[in-house]
Amino acid sequence: MPAKLVLCDEPTTALDVTIQAQIIRLLLELKDELGMSMLYVTHDLAVVAQLCQRLEVMYAGSIVESGLVADLFRQPNHPYTQGLVNATPDVDAVVDLLTGIRGSAPPSATGPRAVRSIHAATSRAPSAKAESSP
Numbered sequence: 001m002p003a004k005l006v007l008c009d010e011p012t013t014a015l016d017v018t019i020q021a022q023i024i025r026l027l028l029e030l031k032d033e034l035g036m037s038m039l040y041v042t043h044d045l046a047v048v049a050q051l052c053q054r055l056e057v058m059y060a061g062s063i064v065e066s067g068l069v070a071d072l073f074r075q076p077n078h079p080y081t082q083g084l085v086n087a088t089p090d091v092d093a094v095v096d097l098l099t100g101i102r103g104s105a106p107p108s109a110t111g112p113r114a115v116r117s118i119h120a121a122t123s124r125a126p127s128a129k130a131e132s133s134p
Contacts, residue, residue: 002034002035002036003034003036004036004037005036005037005038005039006030006031006036006037006038006039007038007039007041008027008038008039008040008041009041010041010042010043011023011027011040012024012042012044012047013042013044020047024047024050024051027051028051038051038052040052043084045073045084045085045087045088046088048069049069049073052069053068053069054066054067054068054069055067055068055069055072057072057078057080057081057084059078059080060105064078064080064081065077065078065080065081072085073085079102
């Protein structure tokens with residue numbers, strides 16, 4: 001029985017663009033031929049734009065934003081999502097300075113609750129969506 005879900009954890013990281021394109025093409029062909037779904041884990045939003053319909057953004061172990069790829073690219077609400085989107089190169093843009101997320105990441109021992117509290121305190125985005133863990 002063919003797989004219904006394939007987990008792809010950074011399958012194109014550190015590959016040159018030619019090999020990356022071949023892997024992406026192969027994944028899309030397999031998805032279509034076998035009718036399977038893919039859960040694609042990556043920091044590369046350019047790859048996400050090619051492969052995915054929906055996007056779940058995780059920060060420090062918690063999903064902080066979720067939605068259609070086009071919607072999240074157009075209007076990212078969470079500071080980490082904004083940082084990822086802004087880190088995607090735009091050959092037409094002139095950028096003098098890269099921006100970061102204010103504050104610092106909490107120690108991993110403090111867990112997801114502390115992360116949500118820190119983002120609630122530092123985020124100025126009024127509609128930022130922080131989702132609770134299932």
